[in-house]
Amino acid sequence: MKDNCEHTLLLFEDLINRHTDLVFHVARSWTGDVGQAEELTQLTFIKAWKAFHQFQTNTNFKAWVLKILRNTFIDRKRAQKKDREIFSLENLSREQEPEAEVPPPQSIDFENREIFYDLFGDEIARLLKKIPEDFQLAVLLCDVEGLTYPEIADVLHLPVGTVRSRIHRGRAMLSELLQDHAKNIGYIREKKT
Amino acid sequence: MNCPEVISLIRDYVDHELAPQEMSQMKAHLDKCSSCTERLEEERYLKLSIRKWVKSDPAPAGLTNVIARQIRTQKKIQTSWLKRRTLIFVSLAGAFLLGGLSVWGWLSFSKDQAVSTPSEWTRELVNDHVRYLSVVNPAQHLASSAKEVEKISLSKVDFSLRLPEFTSEEMKLSGVRFCRLLDRRIALLFYERNGKRLSLFAMKDEGIDFSGMNLVDRLPCSCATKACSGYRVVAWRKNGFLYSLVFSEQQNDLLDLVRNTYQY
Numbered sequence: 239m240k241d242n243c244e245h246t247l248l249l250f251e252d253l254i255n256r257h258t259d260l261v262f263h264v265a266r267s268w269t270g271d272v273g274q275a276e277e278l279t280q281l282t283f284i285k286a287w288k289a290f291h292q293f294q295t296n297t298n299f300k301a302w303v304l305k306i307l308r309n310t311f312i313d314r315k316r317a318q319k320k321d322r323e324i325f326s327l328e329n330l331s332r333e334q335e336p337e338a339e340v341p342p343p344q345s346i347d348f349e350n351r352e353i354f355y356d357l358f359g360d361e362i363a364r365l366l367k368k369i370p371e372d373f374q375l376a377v378l379l380c381d382v383e384g385l386t387y388p389e390i391a392d393v394l395h396l397p398v399g400t401v402r403s404r405i406h407r408g409r410a411m412l413s414e415l416l417q418d419h420a421k422n423i424g425y426i427r428e429k430k431t
Numbered sequence: 432m433n434c435p436e437v438i439s440l441i442r443d444y445v446d447h448e449l450a451p452q453e454m455s456q457m458k459a460h461l462d463k464c465s466s467c468t469e470r471l472e473e474e475r476y477l478k479l480s481i482r483k484w485v486k487s488d489p490a491p492a493g494l495t496n497v498i499a500r501q502i503r504t505q506k507k508i509q510t511s512w513l514k515r516r517t518l519i520f521v522s523l524a525g526a527f528l529l530g531g532l533s534v535w536g537w538l539s540f541s542k543d544q545a546v547s548t549p550s551e552w553t554r555e556l557v558n559d560h561v562r563y564l565s566v567v568n569p570a571q572h573l574a575s576s577a578k579e580v581e582k583i584s585l586s587k588v589d590f591s592l593r594l595p596e597f598t599s600e601e602m603k604l605s606g607v608r609f610c611r612l613l614d615r616r617i618a619l620l621f622y623e624r625n626g627k628r629l630s631l632f633a634m635k636d637e638g639i640d641f642s643g644m645n646l647v648d649r650l651p652c653s654c655a656t657k658a659c660s661g662y663r664v665v666a667w668r669k670n671g672f673l674y675s676l677v678f679s680e681q682q683n684d685l686l687d688l689v690r691n692t693y694q695y
Contacts, residue, residue, distance in 0.1 A: 251499050258498065262490035274626035276494060283498045284565045317567045351472070355480045362484045380446060381481040387448050406442045413477055 250290055253299055254283055260300065260383060261307055264393075267375050268311055278314070282307040301389040304379075308393055354425060358416075365415040373408030380405045432460045437467045445474045497679070500661040504554075504561050552639060553657045553664045553675075555612060559619065560630040560662060560677040563608075570606020570621050580607045580620060588616050590635055593670045599688050601625060613639075629678040629685070636673040641666065647686065656686060665689050 261282055266275035286293075286306050293302055366374055379385045379393065387405070391398045437460050443449050444457050461468050563569035574580045577594035584592035587609045603623045610619055612632065620631040644655035644666070654667035658680055665686055666675040678685050 247502070250502065254498050254502075255495055258490045258495045259487040262494065263487035266488065269626075271626060272491065276491060277627050279490065279494060280498050280501060281565055284501055284561075287502045288565070313567045351476055355476055359480050359484045362480050363486070366481070366485055377481060378485060378487065381478050382485050382487070387446070402443070402448070405446070409442065409474070409477060409481075412481070413473075416477075 246290070250287055253303075257300060257303055258283075261303060263378070264304060264375065265307060265311070267371055278307065278311060281310050281314075285310060298385065298389060300383055301385055301393060304393040308395060354420065358419065358425075361419055362412070362416065365419065366412055368415060369408055369411045373404050373411065376401055376404035377408040377412070381409075432456045434460075434464065434467055437461065437464070438470055441467070441471055441474050444471070445478055497661040501561055501564075504558060504660045552613060553644070553659045553666075556630075556632055556664050556675050556677050557659045557662045559610075559612065559632070560628075561660075563619070563621070563630065564628055568606075569608060571608040573606040574620075575604055577604065577620075580604070580618065583607065584609070584618055588618065590616075592618055592633060593672060594618075594620070594631075594633055595669070595674060595692050597622075597688060597692050599624075599691070602629070602688065624678075624685075627679060629676060632675040632677070634673050636668050636671055639673060647690075654689065 258279060262275055262279045265278040265282070266272060269275050269278065282303060286303050289306070293299065366377065369377075376390060376394070379390045380387070385393070387398050387401050390396075390405075391401045394401065396404075437457055440449060440453065440457060444454065447454075449457065461471060572580075572583050574583060577596045580594055581592050584607075601624050605621045605623055607618055607620045610617060612619075612634065615634050615637070617632050617634040620633065622629040622631060641653065641655035644657040644664075647654040647656055647665070647667075652667050652669045654665065656663060656665045658664075661680050662677055663680050663685070664675055664677050666673060667689065668674075676685065676689060
């Protein structure tokens with residue numbers, strides 16, 4: 239019994255090791271403050287530990303722990319009634335935001351696409367920081383963390399359509415920045431129409 | 432499906448977010464259309480490169496360890512609670528054989544033994560701090576100043592409570608709860624400072640010594656500090672009271688805050 243409990247704790251500590259950065263990143267994105275993000279991250283994992291017996295092993299831990307983060311964040315904001323004006327719930331409401339037209343994927347005249355991404359891939363992380371934070375977060379959760387659209391919608395408390403739009407627009411913006419960069423260094427040519 | 436339809440769904444296709452029927456229709460078109468396949472490759476490369484090069488912002492160093500220690504502390508609380516329950520159950524069973532009085536005596540003896548050393552005492556403080564950290568509104572009574580708490584305490588504790596008034600404006604008092612610790616009646620005050628919670632335990636100064644703790648000098652009162660499970664306890668005696676402030680070890684400037692409060 240004791241060994242079993244210790245084993246669960248070790249398993250959970252491994253999950254903490256692997257997910258602290260993600261939870262902290264999302265918390266910082268919502269609070270805009272490192273100190274508050276740290277505290278939210280701590281509270282999230284303490285709550286996750288208390289509810290760990292409810293976690294179903296065949297489901298996505300990332301999505302589960304991020305939902306706990308979201309609920310903890312909402313609870314804290316509700317408790318701080320004086321900050322109600324500041325807490326717009328912009329990121330956490332089910333309200334539909336206007337879905338702007340997303341440009342379709344462009345065909346780029348690369349000399350060699352594979353080499354370009356190998357050479358300039360590290361620029362992607364820098365350029366991604368230039369797009370609005372809501373879009374960064376949606377792209378990060380989808381492309382880096384591998385969450386599905388419905389899982390992201392659940393975490394961000396947004397309609398699936400809005401999540402889809404943010405991911406697509408985020409990638410389109412990133413692609414455009416990447417192409418500008420490639421053009422500036424003369425790696426790709428302007429495509430003739 | 433024609434080319435414009437396929438192009439409009441390429442990002443969903445790359446993300447595997449289409450229904451199986453749409454996926455096979457897309458695949459059928461892509462198999463015979465090099466132009467759309469080119470666009471698909473572009474989107475795939477972009478997605479794969481994001482996955483390869485982008486990472487979550489790293490959490491502050493040591494945060495993972497602090498969380499792990501907090502959870503170990505929580506586990507100890509649960510274990511110790513279970514042990515106490517078991518102890519009480521066994522004691523009660525014995526009461527039927529040995530008589531009520533002897534059992535009560537033994538229980539009170541074991542309770543006194545449970546928290547006798549300074550390290551156990553600081554651990555109890557940290558345990559209580561962590562326990563309420565996960566509660567959004569832990570205060571029984573809302574209060575924004577020490578004077579307010581002193582007034583509330585008149586009907587709650589059987590002694591005249593006196594509290595320190597912290598000079599720093601960053602320390603915001605949110606409320607108080609009256610509870611027991613080490614079998615003593617205490618006032619537990621909750622403060623927020625830069626978005627982080629601090630707990631101040633105030634109790635009558637009765638026989639808890641600072642041995643095993645690091646004594647702090649340059650204060651007009653007896654003060655000691657000790658680290659425990661990622662937290663720091665700063666305890667000091669003043670006006671017949673023992674105050675203990677518990678906070679995250681990362682807020683290492685808080686000793687100065689206590690020091691400044693008493694620089695008359």
